[in-house]
Amino acid sequence: MMLKIEANTFRSTLMACALALASTTALLPVTPVHAQARALPDFTDLVDQVGPSVVNIRTIEKVAQGGASGEPDEEMQEFFRRFFGQPMPGVPRQGPRSNRPQAPDEERPRGVGSGFILSPDGFVMTNAHVVDGASEVLVTLPDKREFKARIVGADKRTDVAVVKIDATGLPAVKVGDVSKLRVGEWVMAIGSPFGLENTVTAGIVSAKQRDTGDYLPFIQTDVAINPGNSGGPLINMRGEVVGINSQIYSRSGGFMGISFSIPIDEASRVADQLRASGRVSRGRIGVQIDQVTKDVAESIGLGKAQGALVRGVEAGSPGEKAGIEPGDIITKFDGKSIEKPSDLPRLVGNTKPGTKSSITVFRRGSSRDINVTIAEIEPDKPTKVAERDEPAAKPSASAAAKSMGLALSDLTDAQKKELKLKGGVRIDSATDAAARAGLREGDVVLAVSNTEVANLKEFDAALARADKSKPVSLLFRRGDWAQYALLRPAR
Numbered sequence: 001m002m003l004k005i006e007a008n009t010f011r012s013t014l015m016a017c018a019l020a021l022a023s024t025t026a027l028l029p030v031t032p033v034h035a036q037a038r039a040l041p042d043f044t045d046l047v048d049q050v051g052p053s054v055v056n057i058r059t060i061e062k063v064a065q066g067g068a069s070g071e072p073d074e075e076m077q078e079f080f081r082r083f084f085g086q087p088m089p090g091v092p093r094q095g096p097r098s099n100r101p102q103a104p105d106e107e108r109p110r111g112v113g114s115g116f117i118l119s120p121d122g123f124v125m126t127n128a129h130v131v132d133g134a135s136e137v138l139v140t141l142p143d144k145r146e147f148k149a150r151i152v153g154a155d156k157r158t159d160v161a162v163v164k165i166d167a168t169g170l171p172a173v174k175v176g177d178v179s180k181l182r183v184g185e186w187v188m189a190i191g192s193p194f195g196l197e198n199t200v201t202a203g204i205v206s207a208k209q210r211d212t213g214d215y216l217p218f219i220q221t222d223v224a225i226n227p228g229n230s231g232g233p234l235i236n237m238r239g240e241v242v243g244i245n246s247q248i249y250s251r252s253g254g255f256m257g258i259s260f261s262i263p264i265d266e267a268s269r270v271a272d273q274l275r276a277s278g279r280v281s282r283g284r285i286g287v288q289i290d291q292v293t294k295d296v297a298e299s300i301g302l303g304k305a306q307g308a309l310v311r312g313v314e315a316g317s318p319g320e321k322a323g324i325e326p327g328d329i330i331t332k333f334d335g336k337s338i339e340k341p342s343d344l345p346r347l348v349g350n351t352k353p354g355t356k357s358s359i360t361v362f363r364r365g366s367s368r369d370i371n372v373t374i375a376e377i378e379p380d381k382p383t384k385v386a387e388r389d390e391p392a393a394k395p396s397a398s399a400a401a402k403s404m405g406l407a408l409s410d411l412t413d414a415q416k417k418e419l420k421l422k423g424g425v426r427i428d429s430a431t432d433a434a435a436r437a438g439l440r441e442g443d444v445v446l447a448v449s450n451t452e453v454a455n456l457k458e459f460d461a462a463l464a465r466a467d468k469s470k471p472v473s474l475l476f477r478r479g480d481w482a483q484y485a486l487l488r489p490a491r
Contacts, residue, residue, distance in 0.1 A: 041186045041237065047200055049239040052142050052171045053117045054190040054232060056197045057126055057149075057163075059110040059134035110134055114191035114232030115163070116241065118271065120170045122147075125271055126231030127246055128154040128161040139165050142198060153274030157282075158216055159246050160262065160270040161231075173233060176240025178263045181219065183208060189223045189245055191232030201225070210260065211342045218260040219243045225259035234261040243267075269350065283351035283374035285324070285359075286317020288481060289341050292329055296484045299473035300329075300450055301365050307331040308341040310361075311481040315420070322372035324361065326482030327446060327475040331367065332360035348374065365450040401463060404472075404487050405432030410455050411444065419444065423454025424477070437485040439476065446482065447475040 113130030117123070124139060131137055137149040147165035154161035188202045203223035210218040219234065225245050234243035243261030273280045289308040297305045307329040313320045324330075330338055333347045334357050351357060353376035360369050401408060407429040411421065424446050430439040447453060448462035449472055466472045471486040 041202070043188050043200065043202055046188055046235060046237070046239050047190070050116075050173060050188075050233065050235050050241075051190060051198060051200075053173045054142065054198065055115045055117065055124060056140040056192045056195075057113045057115050057124075057130055057231060058138045058140070059113070059131060060136040060138070061108055061110040061133055062135045112192055112195045112228045113230045114228065114245070115139065116231075116233045117170045117172050118162070119172050120168060122165040122167045122170060123152070123271075123275060124149065124163050124165060125244065125267065126161050126163065127244065128156050128159045130231045131161050131163060132156070137163055139163065140197070141167075141170075153278040153280075155270050155274065155280045157280070158262065158266065158270050160244065160267045160274070162271050162274045173241045174239060175264055175268060176236050176238065176242040178219075178242050178265045181205060181208065181236065181242050186237055187221055187223060187242065188235045188237075189225060189229060189232055190235070191225075191229035191245060193224075193226035193228040195228055199229075201229075206258070211340070216262055216266060217342075217346070218247070219263055221259050221261060222257050223259055224255045226255050281353055282349040282377040283353050283355065284317075284377040285319040285322075285348055285372055285374065286314035287319045287324060287330075288312040288314075289330070289344060290483065291341050293484075295471065295486055296473060299471050299486055300362075300484070302329060302362055306340070307338050307362065308344045309483065311483055318372050318375045322359070322370050324359070324370060324372070325363065326477060327484070328361040328363050330359055330361050332358075334358055349377065364447065364452065401460065403433075404463075405430055405434035406439070408445070408456055408459065419477070421446075421477075423452075423458075425453060425456055425459045427476075433487050434485075437474075437487050439474070439485050440478075442478070444477045445474050446477055449473055 110133065111130065113126055115124045115126035115130070118125050131151055131154055134151070137151060138146055139149045140146045145167075147167060149163040149165045152162040152164050183205050185205050186202065187205055188200060190198065190200050193199050193201075201224040203221050205219060206222050207220040208217070210220045219242070221234065223234070223245075225248050229245045232245045233241040234245055236242050242264050244264065244267050245259065246262050247260040248255055249258040249260075270280055288311045290311045292302065292305050292307050292309050294305040296309075297303060310319075310324060310326055310328040310330060312326055313324055330344055332338060333344060334351070336343075336347055338344050338347075348357075351374045353374050355374045357372055357374055358369055359372055360367055406427060408425045409428050411419070411424055411426055415426070416422065416424075421444065424444040427434070427439055427441055427443045427445065429441055430443075445453060445459060448459060449466045451458075451462040451465075453459040453462055463472070471488045474485045474487060475482060476485060
């Protein structure tokens with residue numbers, strides 16, 4: 001009797017538990033499958049929104065012909081004349097080349113790229129390399145209408161170009177704010193890879209401010225970009241253009257997971273100038289710069305490795321007129337910090353020529369502000385390194401200098417005039433620690449541990465005061481360029 005009662009009690013308990021579990025489960029929130037899918041990015045609306053603004057660009061180039069139309073290659077004809085003593089079979093005899101009619105230039109397809117509509121009245125942005133060298137540019141809209149385009153302007157330094165088609169009422173893109181773009185966020189590209197129009201690819205932003213050129217901090221992504229995508233837009237999830245697809249890193253010529261886009265804010269500044277005048281005007285101050293290493297920064301009291309080391313100043317340039325000197329470290333331009341050398345040409349280049357700007361330099365252990373008037377950039381000129389006569393003075397060195405592996409001499413008056421220096425000491429030989437620091441014969445030492453040296457006496461005094469238990473910084477000039485070396489005592 002007891003067993004039967006216990007069995008009934010057990011069954012009742014099980015049923016109660018099952019009912020309780022069922023009621024609890026019914027109260028739990030249920031996530032539909034389609035709701036879970038919403039967590040993944042959906043690009044369909046973006047394609048509908050931006051797709052009509054993306055165009056295909058085909059270019060044609062004219063190739064000059066050497067003779068009459070249809071004439072075989074002249075080298076092949078010469079081969080038959082020399083080795084067979086007769087004209088090439090099937091080729092009629094020709095009169096003198098100067099008397100023969102010249103065939104018109106031949107038009108050949110040059111390449112395929114992409115672009116996007118900037119304004120409803122027909123301005124289109126693309127890459128400069130897409131239209132460079134083209135005799136004719138053809139723009140095809142997504143609705144299959146085709147237009148001959150006029151090249152408004154192209155800037156090779158930033159690889160940005162603007163072309164114009166005769167059309168109105170076109171769907172223009174929306175321009176986004178690159179400063180709000182975050183690493184890891186989804187982005188999409190539309191273009192014509194390998195001529196396949198209206199191709200959509202997607203990925204994430206891999207990095208920002210990627211330095212691959214003087215004037216461009218690129219956006220790096222893993223969006224699939226291939227030949228033909230050049231000039232197409234990089235689009236964020238709000239349907240805004242944040243970049244122009246421009247470059248890929250590849251060992252095969254195809255996509256390998258790394259692509260680069262020109263930030264749209266940089267491209268827009270260039271495009272505005274191209275539309276206004278057909279060219280881009282950039283500022284310059286006429287200095288050659290280099291990186292500031294951690295060791296150099298610590299040795300001269302700068303603190304951290306930042307700024308741009310001035311290696312040379314062009315004669316007659318705005319920098320020279322303002323008083324910038326080789327060995328200066330530019331830390332700010334118009335109040336904006338220079339964290340790395342590439343920041344300086346970007347800021348100066350974006351400054352209108354004729355503007356008066358303030359530059360902060362670190363010199364001989366302290367900072368100072370210098371006012372400079374920005375000039376317009378000119379084509380790069382090869383730098384001529386002056387050859388110096390052998391010094392008339394006899395090489396000399398103190399015991400301290402010898403311990404560093406240096407043999408030195410004062411500069412002659414002729415050398416000072418040629419180098420445009422007020423003073424310094426010439427290195428006649430460099431061994432041991434000096435050689436390991438990269439110094440060599442012919443270099444001119446300008447400062448020791450932030451102390452200017454005009455002659456051997458001042459060099460010896462400055463070196464004697466330096467803490468030789470630590471690396472000793474030497475500012476020196478080689479040819480037209482200045483740089484730092486760190487002398488490390490032997491241990």
